[in-house]
Amino acid sequence: MSVTLYHNPKCSTSRKAVDLLQDKGIDAEVVEYLKAGWDAETLNRLAKSTGVGFTGLLRKREEEAKALIERGASDDEIRAAMIANPVLVERPIVETDKGARIGRPLDSVLEIL
Numbered sequence: 001m002s003v004t005l006y007h008n009p010k011c012s013t014s015r016k017a018v019d020l021l022q023d024k025g026i027d028a029e030v031v032e033y034l035k036a037g038w039d040a041e042t043l044n045r046l047a048k049s050t051g052v053g054f055t056g057l058l059r060k061r062e063e064e065a066k067a068l069i070e071r072g073a074s075d076d077e078i079r080a081a082m083i084a085n086p087v088l089v090e091r092p093i094v095e096t097d098k099g100a101r102i103g104r105p106l107d108s109v110l111e112i113l
Helices: 012-023 040-050 053-057 063-070 075-084 106-112
Strands: 003-007 029-032 093-096 099-102
Touching: 003 012, 012 106, 040 053, 040 075, 040 093, 040 099, 053 075, 063 075, 093 106, 099 106
Parallel strands: 003 029
Antiparallel strands: 003 093, 093 099
């Protein structure tokens, strides 16, 4: 099974996701998205496979994310903002052949392992 973890090493929950995958013996591809950035294709896929859409992928603690939600930004506007400012995407996200989950709560990723 292919497993990808979209990871921010400064985030304790994201680090716990790394530990969870290692504890399960899963060798995941780890993508540090703050360095790598996002592309439209990946964000489209994650918005669909998580089932939460673009608004659900937003890290609501970020002021820019709050502003996008308050003004009712379109999916295209949200995606463009995420590409321009990768920190706007919630973390961690685990993606497998079975789908993708935002690791909040962390146990939600177990559904797709």
